[in-house]
Amino acid sequence: MHMPIDPATIAIRAQNVTLSLGTRDAPVTILKGVDLSILRGESVALLGASGSGKSSLMAVLSGLERASGGSVNVGGVDFGALGEDDLARARRGRIGIVLQSFHLLPTMTAQENVAVPLELAGHADAFAQAAEELRAVGLGHRLDHYPAQLSGGEQQRVAIARAVAPRPTLIFADEPTGNLDAATGASIMDLLFDRQRAAGATLMIITHDPLLAERCGRIIEMRDGQIVADRAA
Numbered sequence: 001m002h003m004p005i006d007p008a009t010i011a012i013r014a015q016n017v018t019l020s021l022g023t024r025d026a027p028v029t030i031l032k033g034v035d036l037s038i039l040r041g042e043s044v045a046l047l048g049a050s051g052s053g054k055s056s057l058m059a060v061l062s063g064l065e066r067a068s069g070g071s072v073n074v075g076g077v078d079f080g081a082l083g084e085d086d087l088a089r090a091r092r093g094r095i096g097i098v099l100q101s102f103h104l105l106p107t108m109t110a111q112e113n114v115a116v117p118l119e120l121a122g123h124a125d126a127f128a129q130a131a132e133e134l135r136a137v138g139l140g141h142r143l144d145h146y147p148a149q150l151s152g153g154e155q156q157r158v159a160i161a162r163a164v165a166p167r168p169t170l171i172f173a174d175e176p177t178g179n180l181d182a183a184t185g186a187s188i189m190d191l192l193f194d195r196q197r198a199a200g201a202t203l204m205i206i207t208h209d210p211l212l213a214e215r216c217g218r219i220i221e222m223r224d225g226q227i228v229a230d231r232a233a
């Protein structure tokens, strides 16, 4: 018998999501009706050819981009029903994002980079907690270093510490190992899974690496703005 899924266990529900960008005269339809439910605690790999819409889907699911049609519900919150301020508030502390090119603030130390989202989320002891998070990713000896003084792998560790520090329920990673050599990338993935488990978070990773995808619990494949495959890894 098909059991209905308890809504409390659903981290993300997307229904018939479309996304059109470009100009009014030359609109480009990027997402063409995406239906997707992701359970709390799942780890999901998003695969697909370049231009298939992976980053766009992640942008919509993380509230960075608004869907043109359909609905996006994250943790029971309907993103489409929220104004800009409420959407920003809903995202803060709930969603952590790790990107391929790290996106650390160059004028801030590692500790300051990690402390910023904690301060925004209202943590009184943001700096002490940031140091703790950096120790958890093996960078306790690099607190006062600026991004330019860190290797790519170290910068990605800082970015992961920053993303997970506010204890988000959702972690999105867009090709988090894309700029790293294979060995460094593998250790970064170990770390990401470790921090996901520690936070009890749901994880979605965009990757071109089939081996990395197999380490996730579920693999979703996109083609031309649609989901064409969805299976357990």
Ligand SMILES: Nc1ncnc2c1ncn2[C@@H]1O[C@H](COP(=O)(O)OP(=O)(O)OP(=O)(O)O)[C@@H](O)[C@H]1O
Residues within 6 Å of the ligand: 021, 022, 028, 030, 048, 049, 050, 051, 052, 053, 054, 055, 056, 057
């Ligand atoms: N602002 C925009 N205006 C118009 N088209 C866009 C815009 N942003 C993205 N696109 C187009 O949408 C399509 C999907 O892009 P997206 O970045 O989501 O793909 P992707 O699967 O993540 O690709 P990659 O693996 O190369 O990062 C591409 O054809 C891209 O050119």
